[in-house]
Amino acid sequence: MSSAPLVAVVGGGQLARMMAEPAAALGIPLRLLAEAEGVSAAQVIVDQLVGDHTDLADLRAVTAGAAVVTFDHEHVPTDHLRALAADGVAVRPGPDALVHAQDKGVMRERLGALGVPCPRNAIVATRADVEAFGLPCVLKTTRGGYDGKGVWFVRSADDLETVAEPLRVAAETGVRLLAEELVDFRRELSALVVRSPSGQAAAYPVVASTQVDGVCREVVAPAPDLDPDLATQAQQVALTIAGELDVTGVLAVELFETDDGRILVNELAMRPHNTGHWTQDGAVTSQFENHLRAVLDLPLGSPAAREPWTVMVNILGGPSDQVGRLYDGYPHAMARDPHLRVHLYGKDLRPGRKVGHVNAYGDDLDDCLERARHAAAWFRGDLGNESE
């Protein structure tokens, strides 16, 4: 091969947008399937089609002439992925891996078979199933949940009423529901690894993430005061899953660190992940670059941290935010902290919407936290506003 191969990317969100930066640096051409004109990634990828990721014809159009297809999200139907593979396009991650990030029931069954530590779990169909599983627990749709949607907490018998409707809808529509024990956890961790088709793998330092209402707010790299054995164990779990499931590209394994010092797998994502955004400024090779290298089966870049601490804080629209005022935040945030790294997604500020993130790195964790939190709050216009 004499020139860099074309990589098709399905989905026009910020993850595809952030792949475009290392693609430009590495001279790798991208072709985007965007869900609409002008979406986040469509602002920065020249070669683009507007279409539907559930439409095989659109998927075939974006992959025509491409060596590889990869993804901004996990919502492409498995049958379509198999059809693309049959067309001769390398689908990375492949359908047999991706199903574990699409279906929590399949994921739990497989991880259980692999002996990977998970919260106790079971598929449930009725109120009696939930009672038999035991309270407190959390109910999740096996497919389609994201950022806290499709999740119901059942802490007491009273809460059983609130899941009557999801159970009924699930039974009618054939959606499966998964019950999981409510884990007493100290904090959430994330072990992010990258794996190439030829089996090379790289593990980033394990990070701590803070979630609010199921949405990632803050990441600290590396996870402070994490037992080194537990960190190694988390990386080994992620590498095992990546290898056993034949994942190509980024695999993010979200974990609970329990009060009694164990780790349990919470969720899997097979794409660049919010808990890896710190790598853009805090690691030798960003998750976005390594995802591209991996799906092209190029040697991976070092996942090592460049700094003692890197803190990532998401910029989310607050309840009172006005559309489009984001740029007002630039002068102060940039003037206050010339070391701040800003990443915005070309999205208007709207309540609850992730529109960007900031990274702050340095020798002092408290300083990094303060700088990143201040800047994120300033961008979203929330300083002096108790709503956050």
Added chain:
Amino acid sequence: MSSAPLVAVVGGGQLARMMAEPAAALGIPLRLLAEAEGVSAAQVIVDQLVGDHTDLADLRAVTAGAAVVTFDHEHVPTDHLRALAADGVAVRPGPDALVHAQDKGVMRERLGALGVPCPRNAIVATRADVEAFGLPCVLKTTRGGYDGKGVWFVRSADDLETVAEPLRVAAETGVRLLAEELVDFRRELSALVVRSPSGQAAAYPVVASTQVDGVCREVVAPAPDLDPDLATQAQQVALTIAGELDVTGVLAVELFETDDGRILVNELAMRPHNTGHWTQDGAVTSQFENHLRAVLDLPLGSPAAREPWTVMVNILGGPSDQVGRLYDGYPHAMARDPHLRVHLYGKDLRPGRKVGHVNAYGDDLDDCLERARHAAAWFRGDLGNESE
């Protein structure tokens, strides 16, 4: 202002291409005037026109609705820049600054008036003028030279014959020729600064550059064993020039460090510069990001180095190179050095053409030099080839 303003960029080379990476991260929309379809920057900037930078109508088309126009090169005619400014577009750098990067005669006159140390120089029109100036000297066209073109060395009376033709052509076409003393220099340095319209300025560490046939090959940041007073003096010279000439954006001041420990200004460039490419991986804020921040009059990011040493080596096509074999270099270069940072311009490999660069950073200068040189040689297919 509620959303980020549009920045028009004239010229579709690698400098515009590399502006696109921080523009995406900062959520700043770019619109490109490209000299042809598919050129380096046109591969990565969605909003683009193909046109001629010497055609005012094309310049007006690319700047329509833009807050600011900036440049990949210094070849836009001054009168057109004045017309755009009269249209209400902020031209950064402005025509009165840019002329000093376009015309070496104007530059020498102005720097002389400012008391900035320069090689002895004079405008010459005849062989007698050159003899009166004194040999050895170098003759340069005041306008249009680039990468060693438009330059003649007159080391002895014999060489006077070789400049008879340039003198005759210059006289006929009205081109001015500048004679400069041939400086005995230890090495070449570059002092790169960024300045915003409101006067904020930031100076990057002074670097050493190696030129072959007038083309930059290698940069070491910071310049090894540079006297701290001389480094400060170089930065002060660059900041003085930026301020006095009202430069906005990046100003690169190429300097000779003389055998007797002085610095003399060689050339000026008012755009991101090859001697600043190391900042992409070796500084807190890259020259490309700071150029964008400056032309938008946003607060500048820190120019501090992140590592003890960063080495940049250009990837140039060698005499025997075949078009399009660049991708062959990826697997080995990436596998050998997982810390290597690769920057390619989407250009085919052709003899003498700059198609990319690599950055290597670390604690040990010799190691960085070896890694970067090896990778650059590998990409250009020159390993074991004595032509380099």
